Amino acid sequence: MSELAPRYSATSLLRARFSRDYWRPLWRRTKPKDAYDVVVVGxxxxxxxxxxxxxxxxxxxxxxxxxxxxxxxxxxxRNTTIVRSNYLLPENFHFYEDSLRRYETLSRDLNYNVMYSSRGVVDLANSDDEMVLYARRGNAMRLGGIDAELLDRAGLRRFMPELNPDLPRRYPIVGGLLQRRGGTVRHDAVAWGYARAAAALGVDIVEECEVTGLVTAGGVATGVETSQGFVRAERVVFAVAGHTGSIGRMLGVPLPVETHLLQAMVTEPVKPLVHTVVSYMYGHAEVYLSQSDRGGLVMGGVLDGYPSYTREPEWHRLEEVVQGAVAMFPQVAGLRILRHWAGTNDQTMDGSPLVGRLKYDNVFLNGGWCYGGFKAIPASGAACATLVATGSAPDLIRGFALERFATGHVLDEKGAGPFPVRQ
Ligand SMILES: Cc1cc2nc3c(=O)[nH]c(=O)nc-3n(C[C@H](O)[C@H](O)[C@H](O)COP(=O)(O)OP(=O)(O)OC[C@H]3O[C@@H](n4cnc5c(N)ncnc54)[C@H](O)[C@@H]3O)c2cc1C
Structure with missing residues (x-):
């Protein structure tokens, strides 16, 4: 054995395994205190x-x-870890670009490796009409200073030889829209990294504590009722994603949100096969696909299309996504699906988020993230915190206020809207 090799004995390994340092929690477990400046729900x-x-x-x-x-x-x-800023509307692409930039440096900012991989995100077009729409979206992004490349079939062949765009297919590939800086970030590392960094700054992270009511007096919120008792708060932020609608009901404010399921699945690990994130319509079904660092093909489809909180994945969606995956990448046929799951999304009626005050001056909503809110996390956290701390919404999120549904200034984002349409 070399002098440099560590010398582990069975006893030292066992002792390490059962020592308190073996599995050090990333944040301290805690009960809620009586009062806070800000209570964040979710x-x-x-x-x-x-x-x-x-x-x-x-x-x-x-x-x-x-x-x-x-x-x-x-x-x-539960998400498929895709990050990008290839939206059509300036309110959205500036916001998501801010988020993508923050993702680029997040591992350093949190001192925690979130495994950002700028492997590119490419939307495939099946027709010349679709290419025209992609050109419009790409041009809008470029005018906003964001990278976008329209690829014809030859460009796709160069960027993604594994796709073989010339293969005869039921829905032929004519080109695509590429954002090279888009890619993936390990999702649970983002949660753990933020939780760890927040706790290190003194934030109490309280698990198994459900907020069941908002307590108000004199037209302002004074705290929240929880499964662990009343907690006084000067400001309350609701960031409950798929449960945003239930917060609206709790406060007596009907919100333009429906909870829909989105499903995803992953195959057994295989050697590197798909080097980028690819998304396309297969008939009426949307399919997106990337390969995880472990080698599994992570795939997802469209919303289930009816409101539900069940989180039960369904066979028909798996079948549809797998069909689309095999049509585009015949080499994946025969792979076994390892897991299939679902999550609840708060779908807004225009496909854009809801960030702003909610009924009371000291109550805030950070929601409406639809099925694209993972990529929004860094920008949303920073902007929402500024709103809550200063009382004034930064420009980046001004367009996301709930009032847009009353004034008619909706952000009908067809680049990533509530239904499976591309533009
Ligand atoms: C299958 C799937 C694939 C997706 N893929 C992508 C993708 O590739 N890229 C992307 O950008 N987005 C994606 N999304 C969307 C993205 O995951 C969500 O938009 C985003 O994670 C929602 O924000 P969040 O992380 O804060 O939500 P969550 O993690 O759902 O957090 C909300 C929390 O609030 C808690 N909560 C609810 N009610 C209460 C209460 N009363 N009291 C206390 N706590 C409460 C919940 O338990 C939950 O933990 C996907 C979603 C799904 C389901």
Whole structure:
């Protein structure tokens, strides 16, 4: 054995395994205190990022995140990890670009490896008409200073030889829209990284603590009722994603949100096969696909199309996505599906988020993230924290206020809207 090799004996390994340092928690487990400056409801990506920025950027010392289950239980740990800023409308592409830039440096900012991989995101076009729409979206992005490349079939062949765009297919490939800086980020690392960094700044992360009511007096919120008792709060932020509608019902404010399921699945690991994130319509079905660092092909499809909180994946969606995957990449036929799951998304009627005040001056909503909110987490956390700490919404999220549904200034984002249409 070399002098440099560590010398482990069975006893030393066993001792290490059962020592307190073997599995050190990333954040301290805690009960809620009596009172906070800000209570953030929901320990998903948006809630954790908001709490982190409240503590780091605005120096708030008494902040808590109340999560009814455990950190990572919600969509932040169920998504297909795709990050990009290839939206059509300026309100959205500037916001998502801010988020993508923050993702690029997030591992350093949190001192935690979130495994950002800028492997590119390419939307495939099946027809010349679709190419025209992609050109429009790509041009809008470029005018906004964001990278976008329209690829014809030869360009696709060069960028993605594994796709073989010339293969005869039921829905032929004519080109695509590429954003090279788009890619993937490990989803649960984002939750853990924010939770760890927020806790290090003094944020209380309270798990298994469901918020069941908002307590108000004299037209302002004074705190929240929870499964662990009443918690006083000067400000309350709801960041509950798929449960946004239930918060509206709790406050007596009907919100333009429906909860829909989105399903995803992953195959057994195989050698590197698909080097980018690819998304396309297969008939009426949307399919997106990328390969995880472990080698599994991570695939997803469209929303189920009816409101539900069940989180039960269904066979028909798996069948549809797999059909689309095999049509595009015949080499994946025969792979076994390892897991198939679903998450609940808060779908807004225009496909854009809802960030702003909710009924009371000291109550805020950070939601409406639809099926694209993972990529929004860093920007949403920073912007929402500024709104909560200063009372004034930064330009980046002004367009996302709930009032747009009353004034008619909706952000009908067909680049990533609520239904499976591309443009
Ligand atoms: C299958 C799937 C694939 C997806 N793929 C992508 C993708 O590739 N890229 C992308 O950008 N987006 C994607 N999304 C969407 C993205 O995951 C969500 O938009 C985003 O994670 C939602 O924000 P969050 O992380 O804060 O939500 P969550 O993680 O769901 O956090 C909300 C938390 O609030 C808690 N909560 C709810 N009610 C209460 C209460 N009363 N009291 C206390 N706590 C409460 C919940 O338990 C939950 O933990 C996908 C979603 C799904 C389901």
């Amino acid at each position: 320990g998903g990506g948006h809630g954790l990022a908001t709490a982190f920025h409240l503590a780091r950027d605005h120096g708030l010392k008494r902040v808590s995140v109340l999560e009814r289950k455990v950190i990572g239980y919600g969509n932040v740990g």
